[in-house]
Amino acid sequence: MSQKLLVRRVAVLGAGVMGAQIAAHFVNAGIDVVLFDLPAKEGDPNGIVQKAIANLGKLSPAPFGRKSFADAIVAANYDTGLDELKTCDLVIEAIAERMDWKHDLYKKIASSVPAHAVLASNTSGLGIDSLSDVLPEELRHRFCGVHFFNPPRYMHLAELIPSKHTEQWVMDALETFLTTYMGKGVVIARDTPNFIGNRIGVFSILAGMHHTGDLGLPFDVVDGLTGPLLGRPKSATYRTADVVGLDTMAHVIKTMADTLPDDPWHKYFKSPTWLTMLVEKGALGQKSGAGIYRKVGKDILVLDLAKQDYAPGHAGPDADVVEILKGKDPVKKLAELRASSNPQAQFVWATFRDLFHYAAYHLKSIADTARDVDLALRWGYGWRMGPFETWQASGWQQVAQWIEEDIAAGKTMSDAPLPDWVKSREGVYTSEGSYSPTQNAIVPRSDLPVYKRQRFPDPVLGEKFSTGETVWENDGVRLWRDAGDDIAVLSFKTKMHTVSDQVLDGIQHAIKIAERDFKGMVIWQDKEPFSAGADLAGALGLLKEGKFDQFEAMVANFQAASQAIKYALVPVVTAVRGLALGGGCEFQMHSAKSVAHLESYIGLVEAGVGLLPAGGGLKEFAVRASEAAGANGDVFEELKKIFETVAMAKASASAYEAQDLGLMRKSDRIVMNAFELLYIAKEEAAALASAGYRPPMPARKIRVAGNVGIATFKMMLVNMLEGRFISPYDNEIATRIATILCGGEVDRNSVVDEDWLIRLERKHFCELAKQQKTQDRIEFMLKNGKPLRN
Numbered sequence: 001m002s003q004k005l006l007v008r009r010v011a012v013l014g015a016g017v018m019g020a021q022i023a024a025h026f027v028n029a030g031i032d033v034v035l036f037d038l039p040a041k042e043g044d045p046n047g048i049v050q051k052a053i054a055n056l057g058k059l060s061p062a063p064f065g066r067k068s069f070a071d072a073i074v075a076a077n078y079d080t081g082l083d084e085l086k087t088c089d090l091v092i093e094a095i096a097e098r099m100d101w102k103h104d105l106y107k108k109i110a111s112s113v114p115a116h117a118v119l120a121s122n123t124s125g126l127g128i129d130s131l132s133d134v135l136p137e138e139l140r141h142r143f144c145g146v147h148f149f150n151p152p153r154y155m156h157l158a159e160l161i162p163s164k165h166t167e168q169w170v171m172d173a174l175e176t177f178l179t180t181y182m183g184k185g186v187v188i189a190r191d192t193p194n195f196i197g198n199r200i201g202v203f204s205i206l207a208g209m210h211h212t213g214d215l216g217l218p219f220d221v222v223d224g225l226t227g228p229l230l231g232r233p234k235s236a237t238y239r240t241a242d243v244v245g246l247d248t249m250a251h252v253i254k255t256m257a258d259t260l261p262d263d264p265w266h267k268y269f270k271s272p273t274w275l276t277m278l279v280e281k282g283a284l285g286q287k288s289g290a291g292i293y294r295k296v297g298k299d300i301l302v303l304d305l306a307k308q309d310y311a312p313g314h315a316g317p318d319a320d321v322v323e324i325l326k327g328k329d330p331v332k333k334l335a336e337l338r339a340s341s342n343p344q345a346q347f348v349w350a351t352f353r354d355l356f357h358y359a360a361y362h363l364k365s366i367a368d369t370a371r372d373v374d375l376a377l378r379w380g381y382g383w384r385m386g387p388f389e390t391w392q393a394s395g396w397q398q399v400a401q402w403i404e405e406d407i408a409a410g411k412t413m414s415d416a417p418l419p420d421w422v423k424s425r426e427g428v429y430t431s432e433g434s435y436s437p438t439q440n441a442i443v444p445r446s447d448l449p450v451y452k453r454q455r456f457p458d459p460v461l462g463e464k465f466s467t468g469e470t471v472w473e474n475d476g477v478r479l480w481r482d483a484g485d486d487i488a489v490l491s492f493k494t495k496m497h498t499v500s501d502q503v504l505d506g507i508q509h510a511i512k513i514a515e516r517d518f519k520g521m522v523i524w525q526d527k528e529p530f531s532a533g534a535d536l537a538g539a540l541g542l543l544k545e546g547k548f549d550q551f552e553a554m555v556a557n558f559q560a561a562s563q564a565i566k567y568a569l570v571p572v573v574t575a576v577r578g579l580a581l582g583g584g585c586e587f588q589m590h591s592a593k594s595v596a597h598l599e600s601y602i603g604l605v606e607a608g609v610g611l612l613p614a615g616g617g618l619k620e621f622a623v624r625a626s627e628a629a630g631a632n633g634d635v636f637e638e639l640k641k642i643f644e645t646v647a648m649a650k651a652s653a654s655a656y657e658a659q660d661l662g663l664m665r666k667s668d669r670i671v672m673n674a675f676e677l678l679y680i681a682k683e684e685a686a687a688l689a690s691a692g693y694r695p696p697m698p699a700r701k702i703r704v705a706g707n708v709g710i711a712t713f714k715m716m717l718v719n720m721l722e723g724r725f726i727s728p729y730d731n732e733i734a735t736r737i738a739t740i741l742c743g744g745e746v747d748r749n750s751v752v753d754e755d756w757l758i759r760l761e762r763k764h765f766c767e768l769a770k771q772q773k774t775q776d777r778i779e780f781m782l783k784n785g786k787p788l789r790n
Contacts, residue, residue, distance in 0.1 A: 005118060005173035007181070011036060011076075011088040013105060015052035017059075018150060019094035022122060024056055024063035025152045027072045028598060028656075029181050029672050034084045039077040049075035063153050065598055065670075066656035078108060085112040090177075092146065094122040097255070102126070103134045110136055118170055120146040125194035125255055128163040140165040146174065147195060148184075149380045154599070157379035158184035159195050176450040183598065183672030185379045185458065187372045193259035194252075196367050197380035200359055200387065202252055203265070207354040208237045209272055210413060215343045215350075219292050220302045224317040225348055229325040231384030238292045242285035246292070250279050264416035265358060274305055321345045334394040338402060352390065354413045357403050359387045360422050361414075364437040371434035371445075371460050378458070389461040392427035429461045454675040455482075456526065472513055476502025479510040479521075486519040487682045487689075496532035497525050499583040499615075501554060507561045507587075515569045520685030520693070523565075523587065524575035524678050530600070531584025534558070536609065540778045543769055552766050555614050558583060559758050562616035566590040567695045571688035575681035576600045577674050581651065585663060586615035592688055592695070594668040595681040596655040602663045603651025607733050608787035610774030613646060614765035618740040619757035621646075621662070625741075626703045635749070636705040636712060639741050643713060646741075647734035649787070700753045704743025713738035727789055729773050736764040 008031075012023040015037035026033040040047030053073050056063050064070060076084045085091065091113055095101055102121065113119055119142060121131050128145040135143055145161030158178050162171050171188070178184040189195035194202065212222050219238045227236035241249050250271045257269040271279075278284070278291060285291030294301045294310045301310035316322075321344045327333045337349040359373055367373050374386020391399055400422050406412050421437050428435040433444040445451065456465050468480040471488060478491050490510045494500055507523075514521040525531075542551040565572045565587060574588040577597035585602050588594040596602070604613040612618065625638035642662045644650070652658035655670045671680050705712075717734055720726045726734065739745070740760045743752050768774050773790050780788035 003169040003173060005089065005170075005177050007031060007089045007177055009034065009088045009090075011085050011091045013037075013078075013091065013093040013109070014095035015049045016094065016096065017055075018122065018148070018152070019092075020052040020056055021059070021063045021150070021152045022092060022094055022148055023073050024069065025148075025182065027069040028065040028153060029183070031181065032074075033072070034074040034076050034081075034088065036076045036078060036081060036084075039079045045077050045080055046075035049077065059151075061151060061154060062653060063151060065153070065654040066660060069656075078105070082109065082112040085109060086114055088114065089117050090174075091117055091119045092122055093119070097123060097126060099126055099130060102131055106131075106134050110139055113139060117142065118174060119143045120174070122146055122148055124198060124252075125259070127193070128161045128166075128191045132163045132165055141167045142170055144170060144174065145189075145191070145195075146178070147189075147197075149197065155380060156183075156185040157197060157376060158182070158186050159189045159197060159376065159380075160186055161189045161191055161195055163191060172448060175446075176448060179450045180453065180673055180676060183674070185375060187376045187379070188368065189372070189376075190366050190368075192366050194256060196373055197376040198252065199362070199366055200355070200373060200377060201381045202256060203358050204351070204355050204387075205237060205241065205249075206253065206256075206268055207351050207358075207413065209275075210268055211347050211350045211354075213272060215347050217343065217347055218302065218304070218314050220313045221317055221344065222347065225321070225325070225344060226351070229317070229322065230348070233382040242291040242293055244285070245287055246275060246283070246285045247279050250275055264361070264414040268413055274303070278303075318342060318344050321348070330390070330393040331395045331398075334399060350411070353399075353403055353406060355387050356391045356399065357407075357412055357414070357416075357418065360418055361416050364419070368438060369434040369436045369443050370428035371443075374460055375458065385461070388428045392429055392461055396425065396427040397423075429463070431462065431464075434460065453679040454673075455678050457675055471517075472510065474502050474506050474509070476500050476504075477506030477510060479506075479513060481518070485682075487685045488514050488518040488521045489678070489682075490521055490523045491525055492531065494535070496579075497529060497584070498532050498535045499558070500535040500538060501557065504554075504557045504561045508564045511564050511568045511570075511572065514572070518570060519689035520571045520573065520682075521568070522573045522575055522678065522681040522685055523591070524681060525577075528578030529584070530574070530576040530578055530580040531582075531587065532579055533582025533584055533605070534615075536778050536782055539769070540775065540782065543775055543778075548766070548770065551769060552762065555762050555765055558615045559762065562586050562590045563754075563758075566616075567698070568592075569695060571685050571693045573681045573685040573688070575677045576602065576655070577677055579651075581605050582613065583615045586613060586617040586620070588664070589617055589620050592693065593684050594664055595671055595677060595684055596658065596664060596668060597671050597674045597677055598655050599674070600655040600658060601651050601653065602655070602658040603649065603661075604646045604663070605649040605651055607647060607730070607737070608649040608777070609781050610729070610733065610771070610777035611768055612733060612737050612740070612761075612765055614761040616758065616761070618646070618737065618761055619754060622704060622741055622743060622757050623699045623702055623754065624662075625705075626699075626701075629703065635703055636709040636742070639705060639709065643734075643738060643741055647730075647737050698754065701751050702743070702753060702757065703749055703751055704746065706742055706744075706746045706748040706750050708748040709742035710735075710738050710745065713742070729790060733768065736768065740764060 010026050010031055010033045012019050013036045015035050023033045023035040035049050037048040039045040053070050123145055132140050132143050144166045147159040149155035149157045175186045178186050223236035223238050227234050253271050283290045292303050302313050304311040321342055324336045337345045370388040374389050377383045377386045430442050433442045436443045468482045471479040479488055481488050492503055571592035574591040574594045576588050577600055580602045585604050604617050606613050621642050625635050628638045629635045645661045652661055658664040671677050717731050721731050744760050777788045
């Protein structure tokens with residue numbers, strides 16, 4: 001039986017931007033963390049760390065899932081705080097990338113690291129064997145590299161790198177811990193400079209820079225070619241460099257040059273002249289206000305090398321090249337790029353060719369399988385497909401032949417031959433796994449027990465996972481199960497998992513089946529979002545055609561679906577990740593329990609399209625306010641925060657924030673790894689069922705804030721209206737929201753039931769929907785993807 005890593009407390013050594021953010025993410029995971037740095041020269045000796053913690057609150061995107069988490073980090077320094085290390089189970093060093101500095105720190109802390117604890121260096125490329133040289137023998141076996149990608153909260157990738165001394169239990173235990181508790185996608189890398197992600201990712205950028213200069217292309221045109229058109233982030237090549245920092249980019253390139261002297265591509269491991277020039281001038285990218293790009297007023301200017309100055313951007317890539325890149329057939333796409341005489345097409349072909357060439361040549365030395373490389377690039381760089389996936393999808397042997405022809409013709413960046421294994425295969429992926437040149441065999445995914453929690457892991461090329469047995473389906477939903485399971489799963493089939501009539505009918509029918517044949521049901525989607533809310537296009541169609549009776553029937557059906565979830569005789573658990581807006585939010589509010597991934601963005605945003613929540617959400621808030629206030633408390637006080645959230649159409653920036661806004665219950669579960677969400681939701685449903693689950697009793701005595709509450713909310717709105725924070729129509733929508741939350745124009749502390757509140761919701765929703773301003777807002781949102789303030 002493998003040894004477990006029991007982590008109660010973590011130490012992070014180094015309170016720089018990266019170390020502080022790693023500490024923040026441990027707190028997101030509910031783990032006690034102490035953050036170390038040098039003692040301050042003046043004042044509080046922990047001043048450097050305290051300043052770093054304060055700075056975390058200014059970063060965007062936010063490192064914390066909840067702002068108050070900053071208070072949970074314990075500040076310490078290396079002179080007076082080393083006793084804090086003695087209570088830690090995992091120690092992560094994250095100081096600057098200097099071997100001598102790291103060695104000095106290890107010597108200082110080694111005697112304070114407990115005998116059971118694991119020590120890891122968050123280095124982005126220094127040798128793990130070399131780092132371990134100064135460690136005492138008993139600690140060397142519990143040391144490895146762990147490389148979080150920046151920003152640690154949002155980037156899925158964590159590279160784990162063993163030294164020649166690291167015991168296997170350390171690697172397995174740390175991989176298990178990082179996967180479940182930190183939510184990471186772990187890739188095991190070999191101890192080579194820059195490991196996997198940065199080795200291949202930075203080479204791809206260098207190849208792009210080389211071919212940009214070689215073909216004389218403008219920087220912004222290259223970004224137009226190497227972003228979403230290639231399935232990569234919008235920041236593409238040069239905007240990414242500006243965001244990372246041109247000084248950082250130059251440092252990484254120099255590190256490659258210094259640490260990889262024997263690499264056949266070594267002569268390209270140098271900063272282009274223009275990059276050196278920008279760094280010397282202090283034009284370091286986004287952090288300095290100018291780099292490759294510069295913002296002047298509302299205009300974005302781009303560096304023009306011919307003019308040695310910034311100039312307006314170009315129109316974008318040529319239409320014929322865009323048409324090739326938008327093609328659906330990858331085999332045809334690469335062939336057309338190679339055959340084209342257009343310099344932009346030649347650029348894309350050349351960068352792909354050299355990326356494939358480099359990745360194949362170095363695969364055996366940097367990773368065990370091609371899958372490790374592809375997942376590292378997808379999780380660490382945001383690519384939709386890794387280099388080996390792209391190559392195989394484009395025709396493995398044909399592309400290999402083209403690469404060899406270009407090598408022979410002297411067109412490639414290196415004349416290094418393709419490895420023999422490339423020419424002996426039809427690709428690196430089969431249904432059995434991924435190719436390992438070290439083992440000369442197809443290797444399946446890891447059999448670590450933690451991965452049994454991932455029913456649908458992130459698939460690589462050609463990888464298929466059983467979608468289970470369909471129990472029942474219609475055009476809107478599919479109810480399915482795995483063999484032998486007594487928890488059914490309901491998934492939506494609509495685009496963005498919007499809520500249509502078929503979805504509403506499907507939910508209610510699926511619940512009847514679950515009550516009859518299963519112990520519980522989970523609502524889960526195979527990919528983000530959980531649900532973008534109601535089918536606005538369908539709703540607008542009914543309104544435009546004047547079919548108000550049908551529209552009201554649809555609203556009533558929405559409310560019936562929510563109530564069916566709440567009062568099902570078996571537990572209905574919602575598994576949320578990504579957006580859960582409008583009706584998606586209301587479904588999770590009505591579930592027996594919600595299990596949400598940390599990165600869940602939840603909100604009742606109907607006010608943004610001129611409507612209000614009418615799927616039972618406002619009713620549910622009124623019920624909860626009454627319950628929270630009890631027999632003698634102030635119901636209005638319980639409603640104030642939620643009124644602002646709904647009236648201002650706020651969505652949470654995390655699942656924790658959804659709890660703080662009242663959109664999720666404090667008892668709902670927050671999950672770190674999105675790929676474990678279905679497993680955990682099913683476990684929660686099974687636990688509820690095993691405990692003899694019964695739905696809540698119907699809420700028949702709901703104490704409401706009544707007319708006094710409505711009047712108080714109206715006074716708040718008057719100030720916002722006069723201050724021009726809201727428009728007159730926003731004011732009308734917000735007043736109607738207040739009216740429903742307060743139970744209508746009844747006396748303060750009157751008692752109503754759920755049906756009363758549901759009818760109020762439906763009445764005000766339908767009255768708003770008939771107004772032209774609401775229909776204009778819906779139409780504008782559908783056309784432009786953003787709200788209209790009319």
